[in-house]
Amino acid sequence: MIPVLLGSTFLIYVMVFALGDPTIGRCGERPCPAAYIAKFKADYNLDKPVIVQYVLYMGQVLKGNLGTNFFGNAVSEELAVRWPTTAKLAVIAITFEIVIGIIAGVLAGIRKGKFVDTLVTVSTLFVISIPVFVIGSVLQLLLGIRLGMFPVTATQGTLNQLILPGFVLGSLSVAYVARLTRTNLVENLRADYVRTAKAKGLTRARTVSVHTLRNSLIPVITFIGADFGALLGGAIVTERIFNVNGVGGFLFRSIQQKDGVSVVGTVVCLVLVYLVMNLIVDLLYGVLDPRISHD
Structure with missing residues (x-):
């Protein structure tokens, strides 16, 4: 590190x-x-x-001092104000990724070649093909302006305001998580240990939930961990669309204003977040698969 x-x-x-x-x-x-x-x-x-x-x-x-930017403000204080909002946004996005992505991937994996599998494959490919700013703008127009289900902007950073931006931020990753889960689950369902478990009389539900899914989630956890580090760094596009006062917006303005101290200080924090998340992912490998050694 x-x-x-x-x-x-x-x-x-x-x-x-x-x-x-x-x-x-x-x-x-x-x-x-x-x-x-x-x-x-x-x-x-x-x-x-x-x-x-x-x-x-x-x-x-x-020493914990990220410097004073070109406008006389401490960079650490600027980040301390904005990071809680970005953290809440990242947690919401990750929650959507884990819940929707893994459930969709499992359903597609155990129903390989059937309607659910086709639906998940086509829908995830559709989401991956659309840029995030298009998804954000469309959902903001439909769900925010026309239907009034969610606030259009998230200037105050409350939970209600961050649900829609969080879903937009995690939409692309939901598709990747679903496809990763489906691919690895299908591959592991053909493994020898699965046939052995079935031969011993284990039900399909127990075979999938206890044995196959844990091994299938290792690459998924890797992706989610790295993605969470990226989300904590602030999604510039999503925060700009919904006017979120987070780290991404701060970094974007700092680049525009050529405020090098703020840019470097923010990136230093982002690097630390990435490294810590990668460390946590490595430790989770041993929880999911005890055969992996950390010696």
Whole structure:
């Protein structure tokens, strides 16, 4: 985890600060005065070699300080305000993924070649083929504006406001989870241990629920874990459609405003989330399949 953290954060730091002048455009159409540029670079250590800049920055990160952005606000405080909203949105999306995706995949797997299997296969392919911004805009129009079932925007970040954005955010992943579950379940149902379980007199329901499904969920858990890390990072498109005041919107505005400190600080947090989620997924492997060793 440590090499990945250092390597990824160094790359994003270099791309944000070393490949462009962050003072461009900060004084409007006119170039900034030389005194302002010198003070700006001194305040953010941009007058030093890039390696020294990065070491100084990571030294502050290890102390819990993500820096002060170009507008005088602490990045950690900006993220602390927005992350709870994004976390709630991610939990709602993951809940839809797990409940709808796994149930649909199991039904399709045990009914291979029948109507339910065809329905799940076609519908998931249909969802995967449609961009998220189209799904979000259509559901916002139909369920929000015309039918009035859900709020159109989620500016306050309440649970009621986040249900529709959460479903939109998780819709693509629901399709992938369903297809992954179905594919792995069908493959495991042909395994020798399943035939042995049936020969011992176990019912089909117990064979699927106790033996086959646990092995089939290993790649699904991998996908869900990685996807949860991505969702916690904030879905920029979904948050923009529903005006959610989350991490994705903050990152989008920071990129627009060329606020490098906010961009790097946010990405550092996202990298940590990804690494922690991957660690949790690795530990869950042993719970689902005791044959997997973590020695």
